[in-house]
Amino acid sequence: MARPRQFDEDTVLRAVCDQFWDTGYAATSVQDLMSVSGLGKGSLYAAFGDKHELFLRVLRRYVASLDGALRRSVDSAPRAVDALWSFLMVPVGDPDGVSARRGCLLANSTTELASADPDVAAEARQAYEGITVIVAECVARAQAESDLPASADPVGRARALLAAQQGLTFMGRSGMDVETLAATARSLAAQLLPATAEGSAG
Template sequence: MSRVKEFDVDETCDAALALFRRQGYEATSVSDLVTHLGVAKASLYATFGTKHDFYVTALKRYAERTDSRVVAELSGPGSGVAAVRRLFDGYRAEILGDETRMGCFVVNAAIELLPHDPEVARLVERSWDTLEVALTMALERARSQGELPDDSDPATLARFLLTVLQGLRVLGKSADATSRLDAAISQAMRLIQD
């Protein structure tokens, strides 16, 4: 007869995600996970595998949630430029509202583990590709709506905006990033609104 899990797998994964996001991969030990999650080491290994497997599971979970929200934001009806503006405003609000300055888990993973961890690199690249494609589609919509010049290149603009958005996430980890965030967002929007 199989044993029933004595913990909620989804809640435990979310709690591990928050711990990894706050402390990083290297600084989070298996003992930290056991203590923070209140789950025996053997149960964690049986359910999630190694610490690295658990980290990858948490990162996938975070990326899927974040990416689906961003795609929905950028692919909705209406102005493509307004959708991009809403995305930038949302990033700004999220960054400045994060009093712990944990930052974006995808960006944190990239900074800590790339290029030496191929599995994490694939997840990070997939997340960035998703954002870049969603931005490209919003900018193509903006061009077809006459918000961008006919000779503009939505794919190149999207790659630039992706870089700015990820840079905002990094800058947001500092104690007083408001003026830098505002200046970068203003310049990026000026580029697509002129």
């Protein structure tokens, strides 16, 4: 009879996610993963597979969390354009700039691995398409609420918002100060979300 696992899977995956997020895939050793998870190599591999399989599992889990948070933001926003503003401002992060410099695990991983790892490239494409669908639905709602021009293509506007958000993410990773990053985000909002840019900036 197989022995029951003596660890909490969610706790282990959160710890491993933080390790990959903070140091990147290549710089994370199996020893690092053993250290943060509290598991021996045999137990770690038996539960989650090798380093690459574990990374893909963590990445998928992270993307599911992103999608869930975005859905909740859209569903709870008084007006759809408020959720779009919040989406665009995510990379600005906290006032001390720590989260801006840490970036996004999906964006970081795409930059590091997608050109050489077809599995990560496929995961990234699927993830960004999923985000685009949610944002496009939000754009369509904002149009119905008369906060965005009815003539705009929801998918095209969603892709523009995603591209702008990811650009801000990379700028934050470079160490740009939060004030400049926020000002840049407001400038983008003035072009992509004109109905909300002035009020939200104040």
